[in-house]
Amino acid sequence: SLDPDLPGFKRYRALFGSRRVGRLTAPNSIKYAACSVSNFNERDGSITEREFARMEVVARTGCGIVTNQGAYPDTAGYGKAYYRQLSIAEDRFIPGFARIATAIHDAGALALQQVLHAGRYGGIDHDHCLQPSDTPQTLRHFRPPKVMSIGDIEQCIDDHAQAARRACEAGFDGVEVTSFMGYLLSNFLSPFTNTRTDRYGGDIEGRGRFMVELLGAMREAIGENRMLWVRLNGAELMDEHGGNSEQECLEFMRMAERAGVDGISLVVGWHESKRGALGRDVPSDGWLRLATAAKEAVSVPLAFGPRFGDPRMADGALKRGDFDFWEVCRPMLADPLLVHKLARDAVDDIRPCLGG
Numbered sequence: 001s002l003d004p005d006l007p008g009f010k011r012y013r014a015l016f017g018s019r020r021v022g023r024l025t026a027p028n029s030i031k032y033a034a035c036s037v038s039n040f041n042e043r044d045g046s047i048t049e050r051e052f053a054r055m056e057v058v059a060r061t062g063c064g065i066v067t068n069q070g071a072y073p074d075t076a077g078y079g080k081a082y083y084r085q086l087s088i089a090e091d092r093f094i095p096g097f098a099r100i101a102t103a104i105h106d107a108g109a110l111a112l113q114q115v116l117h118a119g120r121y122g123g124i125d126h127d128h129c130l131q132p133s134d135t136p137q138t139l140r141h142f143r144p145p146k147v148m149s150i151g152d153i154e155q156c157i158d159d160h161a162q163a164a165r166r167a168c169e170a171g172f173d174g175v176e177v178t179s180f181m182g183y184l185l186s187n188f189l190s191p192f193t194n195t196r197t198d199r200y201g202g203d204i205e206g207r208g209r210f211m212v213e214l215l216g217a218m219r220e221a222i223g224e225n226r227m228l229w230v231r232l233n234g235a236e237l238m239d240e241h242g243g244n245s246e247q248e249c250l251e252f253m254r255m256a257e258r259a260g261v262d263g264i265s266l267v268v269g270w271h272e273s274k275r276g277a278l279g280r281d282v283p284s285d286g287w288l289r290l291a292t293a294a295k296e297a298v299s300v301p302l303a304f305g306p307r308f309g310d311p312r313m314a315d316g317a318l319k320r321g322d323f324d325f326w327e328v329c330r331p332m333l334a335d336p337l338l339v340h341k342l343a344r345d346a347v348d349d350i351r352p353c354l355g356g
Contacts, residue, residue, distance in 0.1 A: 001027065001108030002062050007345040014318035015311060015326060015342065019064065021301050022227050022262030024173055026064035026110050026325075029318055030339060031303045033265070033329035034067040034114040034176065045072070045080070045087020047096035055100050059107040061332050062339030065325065066109045068100055070116025070178060073163035074156065078130045079117030079184065085124075088115065088163045094170045101171035112227060113167035114176045115160055115218075119184025120145065120193060121271060130156075131187045132194040132201065132210075138241070138272050153200060153210060156184070161217035164228075174227025174262070175218060182270035185211055186233060189252055192241045204248060208255045215259040229303075230256045231265040234290030237273035246290070250297045257298045265303040265327055266294055284310055291323040303327035309353045311342050 072079035
């Protein structure tokens, strides 16, 4: 853990201030975002020594919450987005996750495990993917869709609940489910990929039903003493495909809060978005308005970071109450010592991330 007597603690009080989430307290207000960037795991989803070594570096970044990369929850592997994605679909994987949770705790952070079912972008080992409706792919390298039955939906909800149980049995302080980039959860939320006419489709309440039931099952599996997070779009950037508006995105955040989440992570865009969410052509504070709108819509802690890679700007935004956790991944890839340099008040020594 970092020495609180270092000069950066006084200069950047908001970033280094502790923060309550549910029944737990994070030692500071910096959340390491789940980054599936290593591809170091085995093809069956088990963790390798190389991946564990990478996570030891991540654990020592100094963040108050460290989110492990997304693991798919189903034994059939339809949630699998890439060949070496982690699996949390069976109890045999628990010991590997326990090593990662221990490494994160040993560094003084809260440990959060993300559960990621890729939905429309999954089925990498199959000839099709699973999604709510038969909306064709707009990107040809993804698998053609198969419509999920009610039985498939119920099984998927149980898969997520069991994945959450395994994460907490491994020692994680909580779990996070993601709809980032157009994965399964966002497929149900979006009118573009959800044209169902049963109780899991139709109006905003129907499209949100899968999320509400999913979060409820995960909460029941982990209990009240563990954190439950959800990553939701502040903007999908899918207007040309008939996606959700920003106001609809806010309503899904309200629904998630009512469903009992402890925190919401705000993300931007889908893989199929024609507008870029990141990159040097997007101003550093270009998406901050989404965070301020979300803070007005919900009362649970909000994590934010898209394109917002400057820690000085982040400290100012936290002081204003624009969001509650500065959530970053790419800036930590550019410089894993970012938080340590900030603690020493050596901001000019930080290697900047150009993309955000």
